[in-house]
Amino acid sequence: MYEKDGIIFRKMDFNDINGVVQIESRSFSSPWTAAMFNEELNNPIAYYIVAINGQEVVGYAGMWLIIDEAHITNIAVDPKYRRRNIATEMIRLLIEKAREMNIKAMTLEVRSCNFQAIELYKRFGFKTEGFRKGYYREDGDDALIMWLTL
Numbered sequence: 001m002y003e004k005d006g007i008i009f010r011k012m013d014f015n016d017i018n019g020v021v022q023i024e025s026r027s028f029s030s031p032w033t034a035a036m037f038n039e040e041l042n043n044p045i046a047y048y049i050v051a052i053n054g055q056e057v058v059g060y061a062g063m064w065l066i067i068d069e070a071h072i073t074n075i076a077v078d079p080k081y082r083r084r085n086i087a088t089e090m091i092r093l094l095i096e097k098a099r100e101m102n103i104k105a106m107t108l109e110v111r112s113c114n115f116q117a118i119e120l121y122k123r124f125g126f127k128t129e130g131f132r133k134g135y136y137r138e139d140g141d142d143a144l145i146m147w148l149t150l
């Protein structure tokens with residue numbers, strides 16, 4: 001557990017899922033369901049954190065740790081709490097954890113039109129190394145594949 005500017009950052013647990021799903025549904029066109037997050041919390045290769053203000057979940061982020069690579073699966077911040085460096089802090093914590101686990105590189109997919117997220121990842125040194133045309137089947141958006149060497 002860790003606190004910065006009044007926000008607590010800690011591992012996600014089952015009681016957080018309701019709050020997480022609310023942010024998820026406000027953030028993505030094909031949101032993950034509570035059952036999917038439940039499965040993730042039982043997935044031994046998954047590592048998820050939440051940002052908490054008072055009792056309220058205001059952000060979350062997660063990754064899969066696969067041998068020496070980490071794949072960021074999901075990150076979102078409650079629209080009311082954006083631009084307060086909460087995502088920045090969560091990515092920093094994921095990178096710190098990945099380093100502790102001897103992970104050599106991190107990757108993620110992002111919609112090519114999601115300039116806010118792309119900007120955020122670039123700030124950490126992520127570089128676009130691949131492009132998947134029509135990757136998001138629901139609307140045909142393209143994905144950028146970004147990598148960071150740790």
Ligand SMILES: CC(C)(COP(=O)(O)OP(=O)(O)OC[C@H]1O[C@@H](n2cnc3c(N)ncnc32)[C@H](O)[C@@H]1OP(=O)(O)O)[C@@H](O)C(=O)NCCC(=O)NCCS
Binds near residue numbers: 077083
């Ligand atoms: C992307 C997202 C997680 C960023 O969360 P956040 O907590 O607001 O991000 P931060 O405050 O840490 O922002 C860090 C930097 O990212 C960039 N950034 C974030 N939001 C931005 C925006 N709306 N416009 C331009 N740049 C933006 C800026 O460089 C920002 O630094 P600055 O505030 O000093 O200019 C948030 O917008 C979100 O939940 N979006 C919907 C879900 C999503 O797209 N997730 C990513 C999927 S791959």
